Amino acid sequence: MPGIRLSTSPWWQARFRGCGYRWTLGREAILEVLSKSEEHLSAEDIYLRVHPKYPNIGLTTIYRTLDILTDMGLVWKFDFGDGRARYELIEGSKKMHHHHLICKGCNRIVDYTEFIEEEKELVKKMQNSLSKKYNFKITSHIIQFYGFCSKCDKQKD
Amino acid sequence: MPGIRLSTSPWWQARFRGCGYRWTLGREAILEVLSKSEEHLSAEDIYLRVHPKYPNIGLTTIYRTLDILTDMGLVWKFDFGDGRARYELIEGSKKMHHHHLICKGCNRIVDYTEFIEEEKELVKKMQNSLSKKYNFKITSHIIQFYGFCSKCDKQKD
DNA sequence: GTGTCTGCAAAGTCTTTGCACCATA
DNA sequence: TATGGTGCAAAGACTTTGCAGACAC
Numbered sequence: 001m002p003g004i005r006l007s008t009s010p011w012w013q014a015r016f017r018g019c020g021y022r023w024t025l026g027r028e029a030i031l032e033v034l035s036k037s038e039e040h041l042s043a044e045d046i047y048l049r050v051h052p053k054y055p056n057i058g059l060t061t062i063y064r065t066l067d068i069l070t071d072m073g074l075v076w077k078f079d080f081g082d083g084r085a086r087y088e089l090i091e092g093s094k095k096m097h098h099h100h101l102i103c104k105g106c107n108r109i110v111d112y113t114e115f116i117e118e119e120k121e122l123v124k125k126m127q128n129s130l131s132k133k134y135n136f137k138i139t140s141h142i143i144q145f146y147g148f149c150s151k152c153d154k155q156k157d
Numbered sequence: 158m159p160g161i162r163l164s165t166s167p168w169w170q171a172r173f174r175g176c177g178y179r180w181t182l183g184r185e186a187i188l189e190v191l192s193k194s195e196e197h198l199s200a201e202d203i204y205l206r207v208h209p210k211y212p213n214i215g216l217t218t219i220y221r222t223l224d225i226l227t228d229m230g231l232v233w234k235f236d237f238g239d240g241r242a243r244y245e246l247i248e249g250s251k252k253m254h255h256h257h258l259i260c261k262g263c264n265r266i267v268d269y270t271e272f273i274e275e276e277k278e279l280v281k282k283m284q285n286s287l288s289k290k291y292n293f294k295i296t297s298h299i300i301q302f303y304g305f306c307s308k309c310d311k312q313k314d
Numbered sequence: 315g316t317g318t319c320t321g322c323a324a325a326g327t328c329t330t331t332g333c334a335c336c337a338t339a
Numbered sequence: 340t341a342t343g344g345t346g347c348a349a350a351g352a353c354t355t356t357g358c359a360g361a362c363a364c
Binding site: 183184213215216217218221 | 342343344345346347353354
Binding site for chain 1: 317318319320321322328329
């Protein structure tokens, strides 16, 4: 049923309400952008995508909403070393668990999903052991590879 | 400004010279701190440790030296999500290859060295395959686990 | 109607840059 | 002596905060 509300928003809406937050146009707009765009968006990226449709929503709201989303565990906040945070919806439903390859030259980011099964196995083992040993409740992990893409590797010479 | 040379510095000195940099008191002091302190120091941490002995060395020099060290591959720059970069000597010779467990509550950081062998194997496989597939020259990687330490886990309830 | 959310502007924090002077080689 | 390195102050970049008005419920 196409309507003003997105088919996916009721779930988010309920989640917000359940956490004691209100459901607002701004929050909906931000979640819409996050779910429809490619990953690793900065706060400004999101702002620029929200703005054409909702010119009233400011950068402050973007930051505040992303904070809430991160706290609620809906969004993952990354640092790729270029001085600004990047955000991704954790369960984009259609999006696979993935990690990043980051070019130290041009900051290009490649998502990869290879070795996820093997990774999962190792991670599970580590998680069990580390949780016990250090009395830590592990909730997530990051694996990032850094290097140079073919373009930047050439330029270095 | 003549100073007392440390026994470990010749190697670093040679490395600096080999890269076309000069060997200065400031650089020596910073490397001394990095090699003698625990890990994950911020630029300011380093500044505060260098300052008592070398009050003339400013924060600017710390940042500039850390940049060089990172470029030369002697130091690894981390982001643990608290808005400031952290630095560690990569091969502190006595320090094992390790990774980090980060508490999302209090930002406490635990180093762990478990599963490093198994991890290395997987990482090597991933590295080989990803380099080829994405035409990337991979130079380093990060693995970090996030969660809550026992203290912060209790507080959440 | 009440308590949250919001935009704007200002403040805050970490980091980088410009420039004149100083040290290394 | 010729570069490269340094401190200081100022600028820069991203993010957070204060406050009055707007909105959700």
